[in-house]
Amino acid sequence: xxxxxxxxxxxxxxxxxxxxxxxxxxxxxxxxxxxxxxxxxxxxxxxxxxxxxxxxxxxxxxxxxxxxxxxxxxxxxxxxxxxxxxxxxxxxxxxxxxxxxxxxxxxxxxxxxxxxxxxxxxxxxxxxxxxxxxxxxxxxxxxxxxxxxxxxxxxxxxxxxxxxxxxxxxxxxxxxxxxxxxxxxxxxxxxxxxxxxxxxxxxxxxxxxxxxxxxxxxxxxxxxxxxxxxxxxxxxxxxxxxxxxxxxxxxxxxxxxxxxxxxxxxxxxxxxxxxxxxxxxxxxxxxxxxxxxxxxxxxxxxxxxxxxxxxxxxxxxxxxxxxxxxxxxxxxxxxxxxxxxxxxxxxxxxxx
Numbered sequence: 001x002x003x004x005x006x007x008x009x010x011x012x013x014x015x016x017x018x019x020x021x022x023x024x025x026x027x028x029x030x031x032x033x034x035x036x037x038x039x040x041x042x043x044x045x046x047x048x049x050x051x052x053x054x055x056x057x058x059x060x061x062x063x064x065x066x067x068x069x070x071x072x073x074x075x076x077x078x079x080x081x082x083x084x085x086x087x088x089x090x091x092x093x094x095x096x097x098x099x100x101x102x103x104x105x106x107x108x109x110x111x112x113x114x115x116x117x118x119x120x121x122x123x124x125x126x127x128x129x130x131x132x133x134x135x136x137x138x139x140x141x142x143x144x145x146x147x148x149x150x151x152x153x154x155x156x157x158x159x160x161x162x163x164x165x166x167x168x169x170x171x172x173x174x175x176x177x178x179x180x181x182x183x184x185x186x187x188x189x190x191x192x193x194x195x196x197x198x199x200x201x202x203x204x205x206x207x208x209x210x211x212x213x214x215x216x217x218x219x220x221x222x223x224x225x226x227x228x229x230x231x232x233x234x235x236x237x238x239x240x241x242x243x244x245x246x247x248x249x250x251x252x253x254x255x256x257x258x259x260x261x262x263x264x265x266x267x268x269x270x271x272x273x274x275x276x277x278x279x280x281x282x283x284x285x286x287x288x289x290x291x292x293x294x295x296x297x298x299x300x301x302x303x304x305x306x307x308x309x310x311x312x313x314x315x316x317x318x319x320x321x322x323x324x325x326x327x328x329x330x331x332x333x334x335x336x337x338x339x340x341x342x343x344x345x346x347x348x349x350x351x352x
Contacts (some may be wrong), residue, residue, distance in 0.1 A: 029057035033067030033084030036250035054301035063230040064181025072097035086181030091350035104293035108341040112327035114251035114276040115283040117264040127264040135194025140218035148200035174228040175248035185285040252325025310338040
């Protein structure tokens with residue numbers, strides 16, 4: 001081999017080594033966060049990889065709170081590029097990001113989801129609950145009288161102890177841990193909403209908000225509620241093995257497992273696609289992901305991933321994410337949110 005050929009082979013080998021090093025040095029998009037958003041993000045990651053030729057992003061379900069902490073830890077290839085969240089970023093998390101140099105963040109609302117009170121489909125009647133009954137079942141302390149003058153550790157052992165029309169079964173609910181966005185949304189919409197359906201608790205909300213907040217959001221710790229980890233699929237599997245128990249998880253997991261689990265009717269409304277989209281189902285919420293704009297110069301394809309997620313093929317009314325359980329926004333809302341996302345418009349202030 002002559003010197004020119006040898007030099008060419010050497011350069012070719014160096015290029016291969018450099019490419020391999022680049023692939024191992026953080027240039028693959030890294031996504032963390034919500035287990036509820038995880039299946040949507042994974043579907044987009046796979047489509048993005050197939051369409052663009054970029055490496056398929058790594059997606060991890062760490063929970064919304066844990067994911068946001070990782071995302072806000074710093075800028076660069078050692079930190080996540082995107083965080084999925086089943087609730088909006090908190091002001092304290094935004095400030096954490098700013099303090100660690102993560103100063104250019106794009107917020108992308110992707111659609112809606114309902115929080116389901118599910119059970120194994122064993123042929124029994126579907127549970128019908130009011131939000132107030134749900135709160136009485138799961139609150140750490142409940143009123144001793146109709147005036148809320150005093151409270152006691154939750155005395156209810158069976159659902160029928162709350163109302164004779166409910167099943168004569170032990171209260172046993174598997175749900176997400178405190179780091180989960182699903183837990184946060186359930187506490188805000190389900191627990192606080194249920195507490196306010198009780199007349200004296202609603203009065204307490206107006207007269208002593210701090211005391212109300214302390215009582216309304218505390219979930220009992222006597223075994224009736226069981227923290228079951230960040231993985232909603234694990235909760236679904238647990239219900240299959242525990243036929244008298246209930247679980248708290250996102251609608252998409254009900255939709256994907258409709259042959260195994262059923263969702264309770266809450267305040268007379270079934271957890272169905274249209275009811276969640278129209279805001280009739282009482283425990284529904286918005287879903288998000290956040291982009292670290294400063295990493296777009298370090299990680300090839302980050303902007304293209306955002307474009308894929310916000311394409312009509314993905315998040316549209318008839319997109320592939322809808323078939324996985326995502327409840328799309330209205331057409332004009334999608335158009336506006338998509339334009340901001342694809343322009344990587346950075347947040348200018350902490351979320352309210």
